[in-house]
Amino acid sequence: xxxxxxxxxxxxxxxxxxxxxxxxxxxxxxxxxxxxxxxxxxxxxxxxxxxxxxxxxxxxxxxxxxxxxxxxxxxxxxxxxxxxxxxxxxxxxxxxxxxxxxxxxxxxxxxxxxxxxxxxxxxxxxxxxxxxxxxxxxxxxxxxxxxxxxxxxxxxxxxxxxxxxxxxxxxxxxxxxxxxxxxxxxxxxxxxxxxxxxxxxxxxxxxxxxxxxxxxxxxxxxxxxxxxxxxxxxxxxxxxxxxxxxxxxxxxxxxxxxxxxxxxxxxxxxxxxxxxxxxxxxxxxxxxxxxxxxxxxxxxxxxxxxxxxxxxxxxxxxxxxxxxxxxxxxxxxxxxxxxxxxxxxxxxxxxxxxxxxxxxxxxxx
Numbered sequence: 001x002x003x004x005x006x007x008x009x010x011x012x013x014x015x016x017x018x019x020x021x022x023x024x025x026x027x028x029x030x031x032x033x034x035x036x037x038x039x040x041x042x043x044x045x046x047x048x049x050x051x052x053x054x055x056x057x058x059x060x061x062x063x064x065x066x067x068x069x070x071x072x073x074x075x076x077x078x079x080x081x082x083x084x085x086x087x088x089x090x091x092x093x094x095x096x097x098x099x100x101x102x103x104x105x106x107x108x109x110x111x112x113x114x115x116x117x118x119x120x121x122x123x124x125x126x127x128x129x130x131x132x133x134x135x136x137x138x139x140x141x142x143x144x145x146x147x148x149x150x151x152x153x154x155x156x157x158x159x160x161x162x163x164x165x166x167x168x169x170x171x172x173x174x175x176x177x178x179x180x181x182x183x184x185x186x187x188x189x190x191x192x193x194x195x196x197x198x199x200x201x202x203x204x205x206x207x208x209x210x211x212x213x214x215x216x217x218x219x220x221x222x223x224x225x226x227x228x229x230x231x232x233x234x235x236x237x238x239x240x241x242x243x244x245x246x247x248x249x250x251x252x253x254x255x256x257x258x259x260x261x262x263x264x265x266x267x268x269x270x271x272x273x274x275x276x277x278x279x280x281x282x283x284x285x286x287x288x289x290x291x292x293x294x295x296x297x298x299x300x301x302x303x304x305x306x307x308x309x310x311x312x313x314x315x316x317x318x319x320x321x322x323x324x325x326x327x328x329x330x331x332x333x334x335x336x337x338x339x340x341x342x343x344x345x346x347x348x349x350x351x352x353x354x355x356x357x358x359x360x361x362x363x364x365x
Contacts, residue, residue, distance in 0.1 A: 086119065086236040106221050111217065126239060133232070
């Protein structure tokens with residue numbers, strides 16, 4: 001097959017001029033164009049990937065910064081803002097007179113707020129209100145004014161606050177009551193509305209909680225034996241001022257301002273940190289300083305070790321020389337003693353010889 005193909009090509013182009021001047025340049029041009037197109041396509045793909053990656057990183061950073069700003073504001077709101085109110089039911093108790101079937105004592109109640117726990121925020125002023133639902137009965141209309149007292153006690157039953165306030169029902173003339181009754185009679189008949197008044201009695205206008213003695217119990221007393229009521233509730237409401245007042249009454253505006261402020265500071269910190277970390281010269285200089293510092297420490301440590309070893313060697317040599325000198329002194333002293341002993345012996349023998357000679361001379365004479 002290859003031989004046949006070569007034969008056909010040889011028949012058409014026996015000298016190879018067409019292949020040399022037309023076919024090969026065309027093939028090379030086509031291959032070069034393909035390589036250029038492929039390289040450009042690869043570059044475009046790389047640029048598109050890099051662009052997508054950068055856009056993804058930017059979107060992630062923006063979302064992270066926004067959520068961080070929102071989280072900071074939410075955490076601040078949760079920590080800084082106390083609950084707006086606390087409501088507890090008040091179950092009144094009294095002793096009934098057997099003769100008249102009316103209360104013989106003032107209605108009173110004990111309200112437990114919490115069990116050894118900080119319910120109210122320290123430093124925040126609170127309003128303590130007793131709400132009394134009183135029916136518009138003839139007895140209540142003839143009652144007039146009455147006193148409502150309350151005592152605030154801690155977990156040790158120590159008195160932390162006592163106050164009494166006067167109260168009465170709102171006055172309405174008989175004509176107004178009749179007109180309103182006729183106008184609202186369908187609602188009264190259907191049970192959608194009742195003939196009663198809610199009488200709020202503000203016992204404490206600005207009560208401040210103490211950190212060492214948190215309030216756990218409240219004692220309420222209505223100083224009237226003729227009063228009639230449906231329900232009594234204790235309502236503790238926070239009296240906001242300053243920043244808390246703005247955050248509570250204008251929550252959307254305060255949230256926008258706070259989140260925008262958080263975004264500004266977070267962006268400033270992010271940009272400064274990015275600019276700082278993008279320039280690596282300070283990191284290189286820090287590495288050089290650290291290497292210099294470690295080299296200095298190593299040189300100092302080696303010098304200290306060499307000085308200590310040299311001092312030890314000097315001490316050892318000096319002690320060795322001292323021992324040698326002591327041994328030499330001991331040897332010299334021994335030699336001197338031996339010489340002294342030999343001299344003494346020699347002197348003793350010479351004296352004996354002289355005494356013998358003297359004796360011989362005397363004998364001859």
